[in-house]
Amino acid sequence: MDPRESQHSTLGDVLYANNTQVPVSEDTWVGLVQSIAERDQLALHALYTQTYGVIFTWIMRNVGNWETAEELTLDVFHDVWRTASTYDPASGSVVGWIMNQARSRATNRPRFEQRTSLLPTVDVLVSSPADSLIASTSLWEALARRVAGETGVEPLVPAPEWRAEPEWEEVAPGISCKLLATDRAQGRVSMLVWLAPGVPYPPHTHAGVEELYLLHGELMIEDRRLYPGDYNRAEPGTGDQFVWSATGCKCVLLTSTRDVLRATPPTDSVGMPTHFRAFFRGLRVQAYCLDCLSTMYDEPVPTVWTLLSEDRIVGRYAECGNCGKLGVTFRSSSSS
Helix, strand or coil: CCCCCCCEEEHHHHHHHCCCCCCCEHHHHHHHHHHHHCCCHHHHHHHHHHHHHHHHHHHHHHHCCHHHHHHHHHHHHHHHHHHHHHCCHHHCCHHHHHHHHHHHHHHCCCHHHCCCCCCCCCCCCCCCCCCCCCCCCCHHHHHHHHHHHHHCCCCCCCCCCCCCCCCCEEEECCEEEEEEEEECCCCEEEEEEEECCCCEECCEECCCCEEEEEEECCEEECCEEECCCCEEEECCCCEECCEECCCCEEEEEEEECCCEEECCCCCCCCCHHHHHHHHHHCCCCCCEEHHHHHHHHCCCHHHHHHHHHHCCCCCEEEECCCCCCEEEEECCHHHC
């Protein structure tokens, strides 16, 4: 998202400007849910085919166990089958409804199955939007047989062929999106977003509720660091000035196409860039990660990142000269 033509533009302006494909309407997804409520297994398979990958990936990142993730994914789509008649389009998108059921299942799993590590496994570097986890091919067969056991009809096995998924489209340098469903009347979009390592998402104000499910990589939103399997919600009227990933990341994003994007990150650090440049150039020739620069300069990560951007200092994947970790690091151009 790169609002170059004016100081302010909306997310919809950017998403729909050069999209060469016809976006899938939210009405199509709602129609699938309504058909599922009438016990249409083909509709269930269509919805499953288009969403099981992100559902399984997010649950897997959250619980940290492949077998448990497959079982919970199966439960989520069984819930979709059983509760389709209760879905209300006014309450939110179909993708959001399914993701919320996934979050409920992952959160309420038995305590003894909860992840023992404090943080999920983080991809070292997410270099492509195609990065994904794939559940077992027998998962649909298990779901079809579970449904058949309740309805007394023959299970839909083997699974029928389904249409190709929408393509990824680069909407700005280092930012790609895959539109899952669009609702132009309500100004809502459900999509996958990929940020390349070190590329910021533009500062923006939320016109509606924003929900984000992180699938791969780390993501900084203001002073909060998200890991794969994390969930973030923002309320209408709030804004994010600093959204950035050192590793690159991929997420499910449910948001408003009326979000206002700004061309440059605002800063209230009057007089600081000069001091920062003096500090930064005094670090000699080593490259440092954002966290270490924040600690050394004694300023929050968003402030340091803003100052680096103002000085057009670009991050590169290398070993940090302070903590020794591999990641996106920064070095003064005067010491190159």
